[in-house]
Amino acid sequence: MDFLNFQNLHPVVQALLATLFTWSMTALGAGIVFFRKELSRKTLDVMLGFAGGVMIAASYWSLLAPAIEMSEKMNVPSWFPAATGFLAGGVFLRVVDKMLPHLHFGLSTEEAEGPKTSWPRSTLLVLAITLHNIPEGLAVGVAFGAVAAGFPEATLGGAVALAMGIGIQNFPEGSAVSVPLRREGMSRLKSFWFGQMSGAVEPLAGVVGAAVVLFAQPILPYALSFAAGAMIFVVAEEVVPESQSGGYADSATMGLMVGFTVMMTLDVAFG
Numbered sequence: 385m386d387f388l389n390f391q392n393l394h395p396v397v398q399a400l401l402a403t404l405f406t407w408s409m410t411a412l413g414a415g416i417v418f419f420r421k422e423l424s425r426k427t428l429d430v431m432l433g434f435a436g437g438v439m440i441a442a443s444y445w446s447l448l449a450p451a452i453e454m455s456e457k458m459n460v461p462s463w464f465p466a467a468t469g470f471l472a473g474g475v476f477l478r479v480v481d482k483m484l485p486h487l488h489f490g491l492s493t494e495e496a497e498g499p500k501t502s503w504p505r506s507t508l509l510v511l512a513i514t515l516h517n518i519p520e521g522l523a524v525g526v527a528f529g530a531v532a533a534g535f536p537e538a539t540l541g542g543a544v545a546l547a548m549g550i551g552i553q554n555f556p557e558g559s560a561v562s563v564p565l566r567r568e569g570m571s572r573l574k575s576f577w578f579g580q581m582s583g584a585v586e587p588l589a590g591v592v593g594a595a596v597v598l599f600a601q602p603i604l605p606y607a608l609s610f611a612a613g614a615m616i617f618v619v620a621e622e623v624v625p626e627s628q629s630g631g632y633a634d635s636a637t638m639g640l641m642v643g644f645t646v647m648m649t650l651d652v653a654f655g
Contacts, residue, residue, distance in 0.1 A: 391540060395532035396594045399525040402547035403590030406524065407583040409551040410517075413558025414579025417566045423559065425630040431556030432627035433636035436619045437643025438553035439520075443619075445651040446546040447523060447612035451605040454535050458605070465605035472606070473519065473613025481621070486512040488622065506565060506578055513561050513582040516622060519614030520550045521586030525593025526607045532594075533601045545654035549647040554583055 390398065416423070423431075448466055455462040485498040487508035496508050527546050530538035562579030566572060593611070597604045627636035 395528045395598060396591055398543075399528040399590040399594035400587055402524050402528065402544070403521050403587040405547060406520065406551040406554050406586050406590075407580070409554040410558040410583030410586075411576075411580035413555035413560075414562035414576050414582075416559045417562045417572050417575045417579070420563070421566055423563050426632040426635055428556075428560055428563070429627045429630045429632045429636040430639035432560060432623055433639030434643035434646075435553035435556050436623040436627060437640035437645070438549050438647040439615045439619050439623065439643075440640075441644045441647035441651070442523065442546055442549050443612040443615045445648060446527060446542060446549075447608045447615075450530065450535070450538055450542075451608040451612070454530075454538075454605045454608075458602075466609045469606035469609025470613035470616075473610040473615075474617040476610070477515070477519065477614045477617040477621075480515060480518075484511060484515060486515060488512050488626065505568075506570060506574075509565065510561060510578045510582050512622075513557060514585050516618040517554075517557075517583055517585050518589050519611050519618060520554070521589030522593040523608075523611035523615060524550055524586070525590035525595075526597055526604070526611050528590075529594040529597035530604055530608065532598055533604055535604065539654075541654035542651060545650040548654075549650050550586075552646065553643060554586075558583065 390401070393401070448470065451466045451469065452462055455465045458465065482498060485496055485501040485503060485508055487493065487496040487505065493505050493508070501508075524543070524547050527538065527543035528540075531540050531543050558579050561582045562575040565578055566575040570578075593607065597607050624640070627633075627639070630636075
């Protein structure tokens with residue numbers, strides 16, 4: 385499908401296709417287990433740092449900055465929708481974090497967060513990453529919905545750039561799920577299956593995000609900021625601490641810098 389045909393699709397369909405792409409990149413990253421049983425901790429830390437850098441840059445250039453520009457035409461202070469939505473996104477992820485059982489990599493099953501459960505360790509590990517993919521899918525969906533709403537601050541190129549950036553950082557996220565599962569003794573096929581399933585929530589979140597802003601356009605600046613706040617919560621609560629905990633903090637930091645630069649370049653070039 386060329387760009388012209390894509391441009392003529394309904395925005396919800398655009399969001400669906402874009403998030404199917406981001407999901408496929410998660411699956412591609414998870415597929416590393418068919419070729420390698422392990423990746424070095426340094427490699428994983430750099431990959432996580434890169435993913436965090438992409439998410440930070442996307443939160444500002446693709447979400448917060450357009451939200452602030454849109455708010456200048458509203459009957460409220462231009463900072464209010466961005467600040468309100470941003471904090472609401474963080475609070476939402478915090479609540480979900482408390483309500484859904486999950487386990488971060490490198491921790492024992494007894495250290496699982498959320499309600500106590502007898503779910504298998506593999507399920508808890510995948511749920512931790514799945515939680516983090518919700519705001520990514522939501523961000524892509526809201527971006528395409530903003531384009532359809534006719535706001536000049538939102539461009540199709542910018543929405544595509546966001547989807548590309550999220551897709552790129554989903555590759556290391558897929559690997560960060562499947563490789564540790566394989567290292568713990570799970571078969572290659574099961575490790576891949578759980579790794580790619582961690583990204584399955586993105587198409588659903590993308591479709592919901594696009595549909596909501598189409599039917600309730602006044603909330604668009606709040607929705608963009610909400611997605612940004614949720615992503616920054618994920619970066620601060622999990623991605624950066626995880627990347628810095630393996631003894632390769634400097635390498636992980638450089639990965640974050642590169643990821644930030646890649647996403648910034650994509651957004652400025654295409655947006």
